[in-house]
Amino acid sequence: MRLILILTALLAFQSAAASEFDETKALAEQGVATAQYNLGVMYADGDGVPENGTEAVKWFKKAADQGDADAQYTLGYMYADGLGVPESGTEAVKWFKKAADQGDADAQYTLGYMYADGLGVPESGTEAVKWFKKAADQGYAAAQYNLGNMYRTGEGVPESAAEAVKWYRKAAGQGDVRAQYNLGLMYADGDGVPENGAEAVKWYRKAAEQGDADAQYNLGYMYADGLGVPENDAEAVKWFRKAAAQGRADAQSKLGFMYGTGKGVPENSIRAYVWFSMAKTQGDTGAATNIDILKSDMTPQQIADGQALAATCYESNYKDCD
Numbered sequence: 001m002r003l004i005l006i007l008t009a010l011l012a013f014q015s016a017a018a019s020e021f022d023e024t025k026a027l028a029e030q031g032v033a034t035a036q037y038n039l040g041v042m043y044a045d046g047d048g049v050p051e052n053g054t055e056a057v058k059w060f061k062k063a064a065d066q067g068d069a070d071a072q073y074t075l076g077y078m079y080a081d082g083l084g085v086p087e088s089g090t091e092a093v094k095w096f097k098k099a100a101d102q103g104d105a106d107a108q109y110t111l112g113y114m115y116a117d118g119l120g121v122p123e124s125g126t127e128a129v130k131w132f133k134k135a136a137d138q139g140y141a142a143a144q145y146n147l148g149n150m151y152r153t154g155e156g157v158p159e160s161a162a163e164a165v166k167w168y169r170k171a172a173g174q175g176d177v178r179a180q181y182n183l184g185l186m187y188a189d190g191d192g193v194p195e196n197g198a199e200a201v202k203w204y205r206k207a208a209e210q211g212d213a214d215a216q217y218n219l220g221y222m223y224a225d226g227l228g229v230p231e232n233d234a235e236a237v238k239w240f241r242k243a244a245a246q247g248r249a250d251a252q253s254k255l256g257f258m259y260g261t262g263k264g265v266p267e268n269s270i271r272a273y274v275w276f277s278m279a280k281t282q283g284d285t286g287a288a289t290n291i292d293i294l295k296s297d298m299t300p301q302q303i304a305d306g307q308a309l310a311a312t313c314y315e316s317n318y319k320d321c322d
Contacts, residue, residue, distance in 0.1 A: 021047070021048030021049050024039050028062070031066075033063045033067070033068045036062045037063040039059045040055075040059035040071065040074065041074075043056035044074075044078075044084075052084075053078070053084025053085075054084045056083075056084050057078050057083075057084035057085050061075060067102075069103075069104045070099075072099035072107070073095070073106055073107040076092045076095035076099065077110075079092040079095065080092035088120070089119045089120025089121075090120045092119075093114050096114065097111055100134070103134075103138075105135045105138040105139075105140045108131045108135035109132065109146075112127075112129070112132035112135065112143065113146070115131065116132075116146070116155075125157075126156045127156075128155075129155075132150065136167065136170070139170075141170075141175070141176040142171070144174075144179065145176050145178050145179040145182075148166075148179060148182065149164070151164040152164035160192070161186065161192025161193075162193070165191075165193045167179075172203060172206070175206075175210075177212050177215075178207075180203045180204075180206045181212050181214055181218075184202075184203035184207065184218065187199040187200035187203065188200035188204075188222075188227075188228075197222065197228025197229070198228045200218075200222065200227070201219065201228040201229050204219040204222065211246075213242075213246040213248045213251070214248070216243035216248075217239070217248050217254075220239035220240040220251065221236070221254075223236035223239065224236035224240075224254070233258065233264030234264040235264075236254075236258070236263075236264055237258050237263075237264035240254045241255055246318075247317075249279045249287070250279070250284065252279035252287070252318075253275070253276060253279035253284050256271075256272045256275035256290060257272070257290070259271040259275065260276075260290070269297065269298050270302055270305050271309075272290075272294055273291065273295075273303070273306030273307075273309075274321055276290045276294065277291065277314075278310070278314065278321070309321070
């Protein structure tokens with residue numbers, strides 16, 4: 001009975017999808033731009049019809065030629081990725097610009113990216129800034145972050161750390177992890193804003209809690225040295241461990257040091273050996289030196305145990321290291 005009900009529901013769903021497709025196609029063939037765009041989406045996603053990039057492009061083009069900004073942007077995306085058409089940066093830029101000129105923030109951001117990297121157009125920092133700014137002014141977080149980078153490096157605009165901070169703050173406030181991390185750096189270094197360890201910690205933490213390994217490492221460092229927060233080796237270990245598990249070599253080396261010296265964790269030469277070994281595999285010369293020092297005080301059995309656990313840690317991609 002359950003199987004019959006499932007099959008009945010599936011057939012009903014397929015029938016509804018087919019009906020929606022037929023209705024959309026009928027309107028599209030009558031020249032309704034929104035229906036043409038929606039029909040393109042259905043072909044692109046295989047919704048109610050077999051997936052077909054060529055047909056998707058055909059209908060996006062019809063809607064785009066009528067000035068539909070969504071279709072223009074999507075058509076640009078199809079050309080940029082070679083979906084249903086030969087890949088063409090020039091054609092992608094052409095359609096992105098049509099949508100961008102209508103105020104489409106996605107298109108404005110993407111056009112900025114194309115100019116920044118010289119994709120389909122000559123590379124131009126000035127043009128990149130122009131389009132990032134248009135999207136940023138509409139609250140587009142990724143554009144705000146990129147605009148912050150442009151001001152920080154002086155690409156396409158006069159270099160200004162204060163302006164970089166301004167735009168990073170806007171993007172960070174919307175949860176952009178890269179902007180949160182960079183804002184933490186700016187506060188830690190007093191770059192474009194008065195140096196403030198507590199603010200640096202605040203923004204590192206926001207990025208770290210979203211899984212950013214760089215922020216996790218820096219937050220561990222702040223706790224280890226008592227910068228912006230009371231010194232707390234256990235918290236330092238916690239954040240070094242998170243970054244180490246994502247493969248950050250300096251965090252792995254720091255974790256080895258913490259185990260080797262008993263800071264924030266019980267002293268354990270085997271675990272110190274494991275984490276120094278992980279860092280060494282990535283070319284950390286300091287970790288290689290520390291392994292040699294550590295081994296001089298380890299028994300042959302401890303070294304063998306450390307090597308076995310290091311092999312397990314490495315093969316598990318840093319998941320089984322304790």
